[in-house]
Amino acid sequence: MRLAALLAVAMLSAPAMAQEMDGRMDHGAHGDHGAQGGQAMPDMPAMEDEAGGDPHQGHDAHGAPAAALPLPVPDHSAHRAPQILPATPDLPGDALPPPIPEDHAADRYFPRERMERTRAALRGEGRFATASVMIDELEYRPRGGKDGYAWDGRFWYGGDIDRLALSTEGEGRFGAAPESAELRAVWRHALDPWFNLELGVRHDFRPDPERSYAVIGIEGLAPYWLEVSGHVFVSDKGDVHLRAEAEYDQRITQRLIFQPRAEIDAALQDVPELGIGAGFESVELGARLRYEFARQFAPYAGIHWERKLGETARLARARGEGASSLAAVVGIRAWF
Amino acid sequence: MESPDFSPSRRRLLQSGGALAASLACARAFPAWARSGTAGAGTGETLSGDRIGLTIADSHFSTGGRSAHAVTVNGTLPAPLIRLREGRNVRIAVTNRLKEQSSIHWHGLLVPFQMDGVPGVSFPGIDPGETFIYEFPVTHAGTYWYHSHSGMQEAIGLYGPIVIDPAGADPVAYDREHILVLSDWSPIHPHEQLRKLKLMGGYFNYRKQTLAGLLAGRDQSLKERLEWGAMRMDATDISDVTGAAYSFLVNGHGTAENWTGLFAPGERVRLRIINAAAMTNFNFRIPGLAMIVVAADGLEVKPVEIDELQIAIAETYDVIVRPQAADAYGVIAEALDRSGLVRATLAPRLGMAGPVPPLRERPLLTMRDMGMDMSPAGGEHDHAGHGAQASATASQGHSMTMRDPSVAPQVKLGPGVASLSPMPADRLGDRPTGLEQAGHRVLTYADLQSLRPNPDPRPPSRTIDVHLTANMERYMWSIDGETLSDGARPIPFRLNERVRVNLINHTMMPHPIHLHGHFFELVHGAPGHRPRKHTVNVLPGGRVSFDLTADGEGDWAFHCHMLLHMHAGMMRIVTVRRPAGDA
Numbered sequence: 047m048r049l050a051a052l053l054a055v056a057m058l059s060a061p062a063m064a065q066e067m068d069g070r071m072d073h074g075a076h077g078d079h080g081a082q083g084g085q086a087m088p089d090m091p092a093m094e095d096e097a098g099g100d101p102h103q104g105h106d107a108h109g110a111p112a113a114a115l116p117l118p119v120p121d122h123s124a125h126r127a128p129q130i131l132p133a134t135p136d137l138p139g140d141a142l143p144p145p146i147p148e149d150h151a152a153d154r155y156f157p158r159e160r161m162e163r164t165r166a167a168l169r170g171e172g173r174f175a176t177a178s179v180m181i182d183e184l185e186y187r188p189r190g191g192k193d194g195y196a197w198d199g200r201f202w203y204g205g206d207i208d209r210l211a212l213s214t215e216g217e218g219r220f221g222a223a224p225e226s227a228e229l230r231a232v233w234r235h236a237l238d239p240w241f242n243l244e245l246g247v248r249h250d251f252r253p254d255p256e257r258s259y260a261v262i263g264i265e266g267l268a269p270y271w272l273e274v275s276g277h278v279f280v281s282d283k284g285d286v287h288l289r290a291e292a293e294y295d296q297r298i299t300q301r302l303i304f305q306p307r308a309e310i311d312a313a314l315q316d317v318p319e320l321g322i323g324a325g326f327e328s329v330e331l332g333a334r335l336r337y338e339f340a341r342q343f344a345p346y347a348g349i350h351w352e353r354k355l356g357e358t359a360r361l362a363r364a365r366g367e368g369a370s371s372l373a374a375v376v377g378i379r380a381w382f
Numbered sequence: 383m384e385s386p387d388f389s390p391s392r393r394r395l396l397q398s399g400g401a402l403a404a405s406l407a408c409a410r411a412f413p414a415w416a417r418s419g420t421a422g423a424g425t426g427e428t429l430s431g432d433r434i435g436l437t438i439a440d441s442h443f444s445t446g447g448r449s450a451h452a453v454t455v456n457g458t459l460p461a462p463l464i465r466l467r468e469g470r471n472v473r474i475a476v477t478n479r480l481k482e483q484s485s486i487h488w489h490g491l492l493v494p495f496q497m498d499g500v501p502g503v504s505f506p507g508i509d510p511g512e513t514f515i516y517e518f519p520v521t522h523a524g525t526y527w528y529h530s531h532s533g534m535q536e537a538i539g540l541y542g543p544i545v546i547d548p549a550g551a552d553p554v555a556y557d558r559e560h561i562l563v564l565s566d567w568s569p570i571h572p573h574e575q576l577r578k579l580k581l582m583g584g585y586f587n588y589r590k591q592t593l594a595g596l597l598a599g600r601d602q603s604l605k606e607r608l609e610w611g612a613m614r615m616d617a618t619d620i621s622d623v624t625g626a627a628y629s630f631l632v633n634g635h636g637t638a639e640n641w642t643g644l645f646a647p648g649e650r651v652r653l654r655i656i657n658a659a660a661m662t663n664f665n666f667r668i669p670g671l672a673m674i675v676v677a678a679d680g681l682e683v684k685p686v687e688i689d690e691l692q693i694a695i696a697e698t699y700d701v702i703v704r705p706q707a708a709d710a711y712g713v714i715a716e717a718l719d720r721s722g723l724v725r726a727t728l729a730p731r732l733g734m735a736g737p738v739p740p741l742r743e744r745p746l747l748t749m750r751d752m753g754m755d756m757s758p759a760g761g762e763h764d765h766a767g768h769g770a771q772a773s774a775t776a777s778q779g780h781s782m783t784m785r786d787p788s789v790a791p792q793v794k795l796g797p798g799v800a801s802l803s804p805m806p807a808d809r810l811g812d813r814p815t816g817l818e819q820a821g822h823r824v825l826t827y828a829d830l831q832s833l834r835p836n837p838d839p840r841p842p843s844r845t846i847d848v849h850l851t852a853n854m855e856r857y858m859w860s861i862d863g864e865t866l867s868d869g870a871r872p873i874p875f876r877l878n879e880r881v882r883v884n885l886i887n888h889t890m891m892p893h894p895i896h897l898h899g900h901f902f903e904l905v906h907g908a909p910g911h912r913p914r915k916h917t918v919n920v921l922p923g924g925r926v927s928f929d930l931t932a933d934g935e936g937d938w939a940f941h942c943h944m945l946l947h948m949h950a951g952m953m954r955i956v957t958v959r960r961p962a963g964d965a
């Protein structure tokens with residue numbers, strides 16, 4: 047093995063050296079354009095005018111000497127020899143750069159105001175701003191006679207760093223008012239390559255009574271491609287709530303995607319009018335399998351499980367409600 | 383010895399036949415050189431002489447069942463061939479009939495900067511209804527091209543070839559030549575492509591790693607997937623816009639339209655290959671024919687025989703092929719990520735079709751593409767097997783963090799910079815992405831040597847580092863972490879100063895970096911015959927050094943030629959000025 051490698055190096059170094067010699071000789075012999083003349087076709091017809099002519103058809107056979115192409119270079123398919131070349135002898139100096147000019151060279155040739163306008167347009171090109179709408183979940187939840195529904199949608203407008211983001215989510219059962227319905231509006235600001243800060247407000251239209259909250263949070267892409275977020279909500283009544291969410295797209299095939307999702311809610315104090323007790327309030331786990339007919343349109347099916355925890359669960363039971371529920375879901379995901 | 387195909391009557395027949403085929407296929411016009419069944423780029427009408435008129439206007443284009451609005455020159459896509467002769471002056475009047483501003487940049491031609499055609503840098507652009515007259519001396523021969531530098535017009539059709547015939551004898555001997563303009567075409571407007579990528583970095587990637595693949599033992603092992611996942615890096619993120627959106631074209635023709643160039647067996651055929659794509663680097667090969675590379679970016683190189691080359695966006699290569707048999711040869715341009723290819727044909731007569739090879743397996747990125755190759759050889763080895771080994775080393779610590787600011791102190795570390803390559807390798811001798819394992823001869827930059835001696839033998843008086851930066855998840859692209867929109871300052875040069883420029887790629891994608899108004903020498907091997915280029919593809923996680931003589935006075939664009947990268951901010955202005963007190 048090692049012998050073979052040595053042989054290969056020896057074989058390769060020969061042509062590498064030869065090339066180098068060749069290079070130096072060329073340098074000496076053809077300081078001007080001699081290289082070109084030396085290899086040119088001797089009887090290339092001189093062209094009067096390129097307009098109507100075809101300079102390259104009808105060459106005589108001897109007008110195309112094979113000698114014009116010396117070459118072939120060794121087969122490089124296995125290895126090549128850059129390490130064999132000598133260390134670069136032409137080390138750069140350490141001169142200082144010139145100052146950056148404050149003027150624009152084009153202003154010497156074209157009206158300055160026109161140049162200013164196009165310069166501004168050029169600078170503006172990189173400023174990206176757009177709007178995006180995503181219906182992440184729009185789903186139907188059959189639940190023992192009382193079928194339900196849920197939605198989760200987002201909208202944003204803005205550029206790479208700053209965006210205005212609106213989001214809404216909620217759920218309910220057909221034939222009754224929604225159990226929950228919230229709308230959030232935040233300023234989203236890129237903090238680093240992966241995470242964004244969110245500052246804004248949230249309003250819950252449901253449950254009753256309505257509540258407004260100030261929102262601060264972080265959302266982004268964690269290692270292992272986990273989409274995560276954590277938010278703190280402070281209501282106009284002073285109660286403080288925490289929410290953390292995570293989801294992951296597991297690609298089974300290019301278009302079939304399994305998406306587990308988790309959400310956990312907590313409260314720092316009892317909020318009896320909302321049926322919330324201090325501590326962990328609830329946990330939601332979902333798993334959806336979607337098929338991306340197109341990137342922007344995918345129906346899905348899955349399950350959704352939620353369970354109220356601790357004091358919140360006790361309060362629910364006291365109201366005669368179950369503390370946990372499990373539902374099959376079908377829905378669509380779409381964005382544009 | 384005239385080949386039978388060249389008799390005038392035969393030639394006319396071929397041209398009308400080609401035109402007929404084109405009109406039947408898709409009812410659209412092609413310039414003569416781009417028509418199928420062309421006998422060679424020398425035949426038929428081209429725009430030449432000292433006065434040329436071009437009109438930019440709205441058009442429509444369709445191929446392979448896809449159809450959309452296009453921007454064309456003189457009604458054709460690609461634009462007409464401009465064929466000039468070295469040593470002459472030319473006046474080109476460009477009329478803009480669009481409703482938006484337009485421009486034309488002469489890619490690779492050394493022209494006075496105010497004729498270079500970059501709105502906001504070298505001139506004010508061509509407003510709707512306006513005619514701008516470009517006037518410049520033609521100072522060097524070779525294969526070049528032209529394209530819009532306004533908005534996204536380059537992606538929707540505004541590009542065409544330029545051939546400059548040498549003033550004296552051509553050092554390359556050939557019997558016939560064809561021009562092959564490679565491009566990509568999508569009915570999804572490039573602005574919308576950009577939007578989709580901002581919303582979802584992998585929008586067009588339908589070849590990600592899957593659970594099914596893992597269970598079937600394909601792609602990375604579970605351990606590697608976890609390591610890459612921990613860095614939020616996707617080993618399949620090879621191309622942003624893929625065959626899911628693009629049709630790939632040769633001279634405006636898709637595979638079914640089968641652009642055909644003719645030859646007579648035994649002829650030496652010169653192919654002038656131009657990658658005019660907006661976002662696609664191509665693997666180019668003609669199965670069954672060896673190619674002798676004779677020029678790169680327009681300038682002659684010492685001939686080197688290969689079987690395949692990767693042509694980055696905005697590069698040009700001239701190759702000689704010598705088909706001996708009267709067979710049809712498939713000319714294959716395969717997208718870097720192998721999400722699609724286009725086949726054209728070289729054949730002795732019209733009506734033949736070269737075979738279409740199956741797409742090869744898509745490449746996977748490795749730790750070397752992250753600038754994290756810790757293997758002792760530092761490069762001269764096969765890559766595929768090495769990802770696991772190198773990443774094992776990386777995970778042992780060694781400050782192999784993804785964003786250690788000390789490796790690139792001048793980079794502004796904001797949300798737009800997701801990673802910095804801890805150990806970027808000199809990759810000029812590397813085979814390009816996806817061709818590491820090809821079982822035949824593949825061109826590397828290290829194989830190229832200038833035919834003529836380099837004109838400026840001075841060693842560089844200083845060095846500058848230029849860091850190519852990105853956050854591929856947010857689809858942000860920049861240089862040194864900054865964009866022109868952020869107010870990035872120009873890169874200043876003294877007139878005629880010689881400087882070494884190190885391009886360091888901190889992203890997982892190759893970037894074809896183009897400097898306007900100059901050729902530079904790639905620093906590889908001993909000085910003297912280093913290859914001179916106007917565009918260099920910097921491989922992911924890699925480093926490229928070039929020496930530049932700043933002899934073009936004025937202001938110049940310097941940018942990644944992936945159109946969406948440039949548009950998103952991977953661009954700088956280079957200023958070349960006389961030192962103060964130097965009149």
Ligand SMILES: [Cu+2]
Nearest residue numbers: 893942944947
């Ligand atoms: Cu780029």
